Amino acid sequence: MTLGEIKKSLLAAAWFMFLTFPVMVIKVNTIQKTVEWHWERLLYVAVGGFVFSFLWRYFLRRKQGGRRSAAPVETDEPEAVPAFQRLIHDRRFSMPALVVLGLFVLVFPYLFSMYQVNIMTTALIYVVTGLGLNVVVGVAGLLHLGYAAFYAVGAYTYALLNLHFGVSFWLALPIGAALGSVFAVILGFPVLRLRGDYLAIVTLGFGEIIRLVLENWNDFSYGPSGIANIPRPKFLWFDFSLEQSAVFIYFLMLAMVLLTVFVTNRLKDSRIGRAWIALREDEVACQAMGIDIARTKLSAFVMGSAWAGMAGVVFAAKTTFINPASFTLWESIVILCIVVLGGMGSILGVILGALVLILLPEYLRAFSEYRMLIFGVVLVVMMVFRPGGILSEVRRTYQFKEGLSKDGSLS
Amino acid sequence: MQPILEIRNLCMDFGGLRAIDTLDLHIGQGEIVALIGPNGAGKTTVFNCLTGIYKPTGGEMLARSPKSQEARRLNGLKPNQVTENGLARTFQNIRLFGSMTVLENIMIGRHCRTSAGIGGAIVRNRATREEEKRIVQDSYDVLKKIGLARYVNEYAKNLPYGAQRRLEIARAMATDPFLLLLDEPAAGMNPQETDELNELIIGIREEEGITIFLIEHDMKLVMSLSDRIYVVDYGKKIAEGRPEEIKRNPAVIKAYLGEEVDA
Numbered sequence: 261m262t263l264g265e266i267k268k269s270l271l272a273a274a275w276f277m278f279l280t281f282p283v284m285v286i287k288v289n290t291i292q293k294t295v296e297w298h299w300e301r302l303l304y305v306a307v308g309g310f311v312f313s314f315l316w317r318y319f320l321r322r323k324q325g326g327r328r329s330a331a332p333v334e335t336d337e338p339e340a341v342p343a344f345q346r347l348i349h350d351r352r353f354s355m356p357a358l359v360v361l362g363l364f365v366l367v368f369p370y371l372f373s374m375y376q377v378n379i380m381t382t383a384l385i386y387v388v389t390g391l392g393l394n395v396v397v398g399v400a401g402l403l404h405l406g407y408a409a410f411y412a413v414g415a416y417t418y419a420l421l422n423l424h425f426g427v428s429f430w431l432a433l434p435i436g437a438a439l440g441s442v443f444a445v446i447l448g449f450p451v452l453r454l455r456g457d458y459l460a461i462v463t464l465g466f467g468e469i470i471r472l473v474l475e476n477w478n479d480f481s482y483g484p485s486g487i488a489n490i491p492r493p494k495f496l497w498f499d500f501s502l503e504q505s506a507v508f509i510y511f512l513m514l515a516m517v518l519l520t521v522f523v524t525n526r527l528k529d530s531r532i533g534r535a536w537i538a539l540r541e542d543e544v545a546c547q548a549m550g551i552d553i554a555r556t557k558l559s560a561f562v563m564g565s566a567w568a569g570m571a572g573v574v575f576a577a578k579t580t581f582i583n584p585a586s587f588t589l590w591e592s593i594v595i596l597c598i599v600v601l602g603g604m605g606s607i608l609g610v611i612l613g614a615l616v617l618i619l620l621p622e623y624l625r626a627f628s629e630y631r632m633l634i635f636g637v638v639l640v641v642m643m644v645f646r647p648g649g650i651l652s653e654v655r656r657t658y659q660f661k662e663g664l665s666k667d668g669s670l671s
Numbered sequence: 672m673q674p675i676l677e678i679r680n681l682c683m684d685f686g687g688l689r690a691i692d693t694l695d696l697h698i699g700q701g702e703i704v705a706l707i708g709p710n711g712a713g714k715t716t717v718f719n720c721l722t723g724i725y726k727p728t729g730g731e732m733l734a735r736s737p738k739s740q741e742a743r744r745l746n747g748l749k750p751n752q753v754t755e756n757g758l759a760r761t762f763q764n765i766r767l768f769g770s771m772t773v774l775e776n777i778m779i780g781r782h783c784r785t786s787a788g789i790g791g792a793i794v795r796n797r798a799t800r801e802e803e804k805r806i807v808q809d810s811y812d813v814l815k816k817i818g819l820a821r822y823v824n825e826y827a828k829n830l831p832y833g834a835q836r837r838l839e840i841a842r843a844m845a846t847d848p849f850l851l852l853l854d855e856p857a858a859g860m861n862p863q864e865t866d867e868l869n870e871l872i873i874g875i876r877e878e879e880g881i882t883i884f885l886i887e888h889d890m891k892l893v894m895s896l897s898d899r900i901y902v903v904d905y906g907k908k909i910a911e912g913r914p915e916e917i918k919r920n921p922a923v924i925k926a927y928l929g930e931e932v933d934a
């Protein structure tokens with residue numbers, strides 16, 4: 261601990277004190293119309309900032325030190341696989357872990373309160389949308405900022421079809437997915453020639469168009485007041501109570517997550533999936549190698565958006581009320597955060613990302629007004645120390661051995 | 672025999688700049704033809720026009736597959752359609768898929784010769800599995816031919832420079848071309864790597880019967896390798912002929928060395 265470091269940390273502490281001064285120290289009591297000054301909190305911030313800055317530098321140094329020592333070592337392995345990654349791909353460990361996890365999610369609704377089941381269902385909805393967006397952003401590398409629009413398409417599909425034609429939830433599910441895909445094609449055609457930032461702006465505009473249409477076309481979507489009394493899903497002839505219904509939707513979402521994981525995993529590891537990855541790597545080379553990039557981009561959009569459509573239908577059925585306020589840009593950003601924070605392209609990472617991003621703010625309610633502050637700090641720390649996401653993608657690559665045609669084991 | 676590639680009166684304008692000016696060129700089956708010229712002469716632009724990256728503003732480009740003998744106009748085709756028609760290219764600045772393995776890079780090359788779709792990928796039926804197996808096997812065969820088999824499971828970005836250049840050629844070969852367009856394949860190579868490249872290119876011509884059209888600055892390689900050479904300067908063809916003729920051609924010497932000015 262040198263003098264210079266102490267000086268640096270003192271500076272950081274002073275900076276923290278300055279930054280948090282308005283939130284931490286001044287408290288306006290609106291009832292008595294007085295201003296309370298919590299000076300003692302400034303001390304906590306100073307001490308916290310001082311310690312935090314030391315920890316920060318320590319971890320940053322460790323991270324860089326690790327990288328430096330790893331660089332000159334040339335191994336035959338394509339890339340060093342982190343210990344945790346090795347662990348999840350080791351069957352002796354992953355099999356029992358999967359069984360325990362499976363049992364836990366099965367008994368979850370009977371162990372915990374309705375509130376817990378409900379937020380978990382919401383988290384699962386985000387898992388499905390996150391996995392869908394992962395195909396577009398993580399695998400095919402197309403930055404998409406209007407994803408909530410497809411979610412809205414799904415939700416309004418169910419709400420409107422049910423309102424006008426009495427279409428049941430189960431029929432609305434595939435229709436929602438199909439309409440999500442149709443809208444993906446509609447969006448896809450104009451953006452096929454764009455990439456990167458330009459694509460992001462156009463998709464952003466598209467998302468806003470859908471939301472504004474829903475907000476202003478009163479005759480069609482009932483405007484900002486939304487649609488209420490959307491029926492919850494029924495299963496055969498059972499009539500669920502409110503509680504049973506919540507449990508049922510929980511299991512339904514669980515099944516949908518499994519389906520999404522299965523399908524996206526298989527897509528990634530296929531001829532189409534390889535084309536998506538090649539598209540992400542280098543568009544010009546990809547096209548020069550005979551891949552029709554228009555079709556490949558479109559297929560990524562369609563395969564990604566269908567999930568949002570389906571998740572939208574479940575969302576409408578779960579909340580029984582929808583209005584355009586649920587499908588703002590913020591929603592798209594949250595889903596994008598899930599993908600980036602979880603680890604672009606990594607299925608397990610995206611699942612973890614969704615659970616962290618959706619459940620964390622809920623459980624942080626205990627900290628009331630500091631909830632979003634803590635949440636923001638967690639995001640910043642995550643991205644500084646793990647820029648690849650919680651679980652950065654370690655792609656399954658083809659391990660070729662002469663005589664053996666294909667072995668899809670981990671590299 | 673009819674040429675497999677014919678370029679007539681090709682023009683390419685960028686605004687007011689004429690990058691290619693009424694270029695005529697033809698390549699016969701089994702030839703190794705080089706396109707040379709000073710920097711900025713428009714060589715890569717010719718490749719970009721041929722492979723559909725640029726749309727030429729004038730002229731005609733015809734490709735005739737040696738198998739079907741059927742002439743196909745290349746004007747207006749997209750890059751992937753050109754590749755499907757049997758013309759494959761490499762890039763001057765290496766454009767590999769860095770975070771894919773060497774084998775996967777080649778597998779991308781097989782994409783346009785295979786057909787499994789989204790449905791097949793999800794249900795993974797017998798036809799899809801068979802096709803995947805075939806893609807892997809074919810890709811490995813290509814790697815063996817090019818001499819990259821020992822790198823099969825490496826990430827492309829981790830390969831040594833010379834091997835990356837060869838991988839570009841291997842990836843182009845995987846698309847089953849009849850004409851291979853190589854854009855400065857020897858750029859940045861040391862003399863030994865260049866010699867190996869020389870052998871490789873001759874091998875591709877002899878064993879696979881693939882015709883080769885290359886842009887190159889390494890004159891030693893060009894002279895020893897090519898059957899015929901085209902020289903362009905300021906987008907215009909200034910000479911064509913066998914290597915010995917080109918070496919002696921005064922217009923070529925002038926373009927490369929400049930003209931003596933009488934004071």
